[in-house]
Amino acid sequence: MKNSANSPYNNSLPLNDKNIELIAKDGIKGWFDQGFTWLVYTFTAMTVAMLFVMSWIIFKEARPAIAKFGIEFLWGKDWDVGNEVFGALPYIYGTLVSSAIAILFAFPVGLAVALVTSENFLPVSIQTTLAFVVQLIAAIPSVIIGLWGIFIFIPALEPLQKWIAKYFSWIPIFNTTDPFGTNMLTAGIILAIMILPTIAAISRDVLLAIPKELRSASMALGSTRWETIFRVLLPAGFSGIVSAAMLALGRALGETMAVTMVIGNSAQISASLLDPAYTIPSVIANEFAEAERGLHIGALTYLGLVLFGVTLFVNFGAVVLVEWVGKKNR
Amino acid sequence: MSSHQNSKIPQSLANELFSPLPKSRQLFTYLMNAIALAFTFIALIPLLSILWEIIARGISGLKLEMFVNPVIDFGFGNAILGTATIVTIAALLSVPVGIFTGIFLAEFGRTHPAANFVRFITNILTGVPSIIVGVFAYSIIVLVTKQFSAIAGGFALATIMLPVIVLTTEEALKLVPTDQRLASAALGGNRLQTTFRIVVTAALPAITTGILLAIARASGETAPLVVTALFSLDWSEGLLSPTASLPVLIYNLYNDPDPQKHQLVWTSSIVLLGLVLFVSIISRLVTRKRKIK
Numbered sequence: 001m002k003n004s005a006n007s008p009y010n011n012s013l014p015l016n017d018k019n020i021e022l023i024a025k026d027g028i029k030g031w032f033d034q035g036f037t038w039l040v041y042t043f044t045a046m047t048v049a050m051l052f053v054m055s056w057i058i059f060k061e062a063r064p065a066i067a068k069f070g071i072e073f074l075w076g077k078d079w080d081v082g083n084e085v086f087g088a089l090p091y092i093y094g095t096l097v098s099s100a101i102a103i104l105f106a107f108p109v110g111l112a113v114a115l116v117t118s119e120n121f122l123p124v125s126i127q128t129t130l131a132f133v134v135q136l137i138a139a140i141p142s143v144i145i146g147l148w149g150i151f152i153f154i155p156a157l158e159p160l161q162k163w164i165a166k167y168f169s170w171i172p173i174f175n176t177t178d179p180f181g182t183n184m185l186t187a188g189i190i191l192a193i194m195i196l197p198t199i200a201a202i203s204r205d206v207l208l209a210i211p212k213e214l215r216s217a218s219m220a221l222g223s224t225r226w227e228t229i230f231r232v233l234l235p236a237g238f239s240g241i242v243s244a245a246m247l248a249l250g251r252a253l254g255e256t257m258a259v260t261m262v263i264g265n266s267a268q269i270s271a272s273l274l275d276p277a278y279t280i281p282s283v284i285a286n287e288f289a290e291a292e293r294g295l296h297i298g299a300l301t302y303l304g305l306v307l308f309g310v311t312l313f314v315n316f317g318a319v320v321l322v323e324w325v326g327k328k329n330r
Numbered sequence: 331m332s333s334h335q336n337s338k339i340p341q342s343l344a345n346e347l348f349s350p351l352p353k354s355r356q357l358f359t360y361l362m363n364a365i366a367l368a369f370t371f372i373a374l375i376p377l378l379s380i381l382w383e384i385i386a387r388g389i390s391g392l393k394l395e396m397f398v399n400p401v402i403d404f405g406f407g408n409a410i411l412g413t414a415t416i417v418t419i420a421a422l423l424s425v426p427v428g429i430f431t432g433i434f435l436a437e438f439g440r441t442h443p444a445a446n447f448v449r450f451i452t453n454i455l456t457g458v459p460s461i462i463v464g465v466f467a468y469s470i471i472v473l474v475t476k477q478f479s480a481i482a483g484g485f486a487l488a489t490i491m492l493p494v495i496v497l498t499t500e501e502a503l504k505l506v507p508t509d510q511r512l513a514s515a516a517l518g519g520n521r522l523q524t525t526f527r528i529v530v531t532a533a534l535p536a537i538t539t540g541i542l543l544a545i546a547r548a549s550g551e552t553a554p555l556v557v558t559a560l561f562s563l564d565w566s567e568g569l570l571s572p573t574a575s576l577p578v579l580i581y582n583l584y585n586d587p588d589p590q591k592h593q594l595v596w597t598s599s600i601v602l603l604g605l606v607l608f609v610s611i612i613s614r615l616v617t618r619k620r621k622i623k
Contacts, residue, residue, distance in 0.1 A: 029520040029522075030520075032520060032522045033520045033521045033522055035522075036521060036522040036525070037438075037521070039430065040430050040431075040433055040434045040437075040438060041434070042430075043426065043427045043430035043431055043434070044430065044431045044434040044444075044448055046427050046431075047427060047428070047431040047448065047451070047452060047455075047492060047493075047496060048447070048448055048451045050455060050489060050492065051451050051454060051455050051458070053470075054458070054462070054463070054466045054489070057466055057469045057470055058462065058465060058466060058469070060469075061465070061469045108369060109369045109370075109372060109373050110373075112365065112366040112369030112370055112373075113369065113370050113373050115366055116366050116367060116370045117370075121363070121366070121367070130370065130374075132614065133374060133377065134373055134374070134377075135614070136377060136607060136610065136611070137373075137376065137377050139546065139547070139550075139606055139607055139610040140377070140380060140550070140603065140606070140607070141549075141550025141551070141552065141577055141602060141603070141606060142550070142551075142552060142553070143550070143552040143577045143580045143581050144380065144384065144550070144580065144599050144602065144603055145376075145380065146581075146584075147384075147580060147584055147595065147596075147599060148376075148379065148380045148383060148384070150584065151383075152379060152380075152383050153376075153379075193376045196373055200373070224351065224355055224358070224359050225359065226358060226359050226362040226363075227355075229362075247457065250457045251457075253459065254457075254458070254459020254460065254461065254462065255459075256459070256460060256461045256552070256553035257552040257553055257577075257581060261581075261584070281459060281461040281553065284461050284464075284465065284557070285461055285553055285556050285557070288464075288465065288468070288556075288557045289478070289556060289557050289560060300465075301465055301469075304461070304462050304465045307459060307461075307462065308458070308459070308462050311457060311458065311459055311462075312454065312457075312458075314457075315453075315454055315456075315457035315458075316454060318457075319450060319453045319454060319457075323450075
């Protein structure tokens with residue numbers, strides 16, 4: 001395969017998809033091809049450069065804040081714009097906890113949708129329609145989900161939250177007197193709705209890729225459908241489903257608008273999920289456009305850098321896992 | 331589960347042989363069926379509720395003059411024009427780069443050592459949070475031009491659209507059979523001619539679909555625009571001044587006490603949601619049909 005790139009005229013190689021080189025070597029056509037090749041390389045380099053330039057620019061803009069606060073920024077609890085004291089902990093806490101709640105809710109539901117739309121519970125036409133309709137949630141703009149969240153979802157959920165706070169306040173995570181609808185739990189559920197299609201779609205693809213023979217073999221040994229699912233299909237698709245959850249987690253960590261609208265935007269660390277909170281993307285969206293250049297912008301960008309690092313790490317893991325699964329299945 | 335193996339009384343053994351499954355396993359099956367179907371139903375509720383509520387609350391305010399008036403005159407004409415401007419800039423920037431990168435991955439990538447690396451970077455780029463892209467565009471354009479502008483917004487959206495276009499172009503080009511490339515080469519076509527006259531032409535509908543999907547996704551993005559294009563209540567003064575867009579209009583005005591502006595939020599949501607869902611549904615239906623063939 002590598003040989004053919006250097007010597008396209010080598011007839012001894014079998015002709016298959018992998019080793020054709022259709023490039024003209026000389027004459028005016030050769031010049032055209034050279035130019036075309038370089039054009040393709042240039043644009044490809046631009047795509048690759050995008051990620052690196054972005055990392056560099058974000059790092060550069062964050063430098064004033066990195067120089068001033070250093071690593072202590074990560075566990076600083078105060079955010080006082082007037083006195084130029086900045087600490088990231090409440091935002092990091094809010095981002096991580098809201099995303100964790102989102103995964104907690106979205107994972108079982110997403111997996112259920114994936115199972116229902118890939119196994120033979122329902123006729124194929126209904127399966128594909130269901131999968132298609134769930135996919136549409138991914139197309140709804142985040143700001144519209146936020147609008148729905150604040151005017152329809154919160155009023156519907158508030159009585160339930162008040163009831164929980166009244167009777168279960170002895171549990172630390174519900175310990176809030178008279179909760180208002182905008183809080184960590186609401187944001188987590190809204191995020192769960194938004195990442196559900198990611199989990200459902202990727203898990204469905206993973207399940208559909210598992211060979212039919214495995215199902216038949218398990219059934220032939222006398223397993224019921226759910227025994228087959230739990231003992232054969234889910235273990236076989238485990239890494240793929242985990243990577244689906246990781247990709248969804250990456251989405252949840254970076255989601256901005258809907259969360260900003262429903263989380264209450266209060267930079268505090270509270271054990272209670274019924275208290276308002278704040279996330280990194282939300283504080284950037286709220287303060288960035290009005291921030292003074294210098295330490296405030298620097299601190300916001302530093303927050304962005306932290307988020308960038310975390311999502312890169314999560315996405316990196318997910319992509320590596322997906323490619324590994326793809327190679328294994330081939 | 332294995333209770334029938336231990337049973338010693340013939341009568342009960344006979345009973346169990348007639349029933350296909352022991353009670354516990356049967357119960358487990360029914361229970362899990364119910365849970366899975368209930369969860370699937372729950373998953374559909376938000377979508378149906380969003381569609382229903384947006385239409386119910388917004389439709390009454392939908393008047394023709396809203397499309398020609400700017401926000402200060404209780405319309406969303408300037409936001410529609412702004413969204414169109416920003417998305418056009420984004421498409422002009424991202425489509426050529428994206429298509430050529432897709433060509434690299436599909437046409438050169440089979441033998442090129444860097445192909446997997448490029449694909450990997452593109453996948454990572456897909457997952458970069460949109461607010462980070464906004465901060466990036468702010469630093470690279472707003473700070474240089476000293477203006478929040480449509481161009482900065484367009485650059486941010488281009489960064490978001492780019493990986494989508496790359497990946498869909500690659501998929502589309504891969505569907506074109508190798509025989510067609512060989513036929514073109516056998517007739518004396520060089521790589522430039524083969525790629526553009528044969529491969530890209532054959533894959534053009536699928537590539538267009540990918541671009542439309544990317545545009546639909548970009549038109550709904552709010553976060554990067556809040557820190558780059560900002561907003562304006564009136565018509566934008568030019569490409570280098572703050573520009574309104576539909577998503578930012580919704581975000582800026584959703585808490586406005588003025589009932590007319592509040593109505594504007596719901597009505598512009600119909601327009602935005604309708605636009606985005608229409609493009610997504612059409613393009614997904616088109617791609618699905620192609621796959622079956």
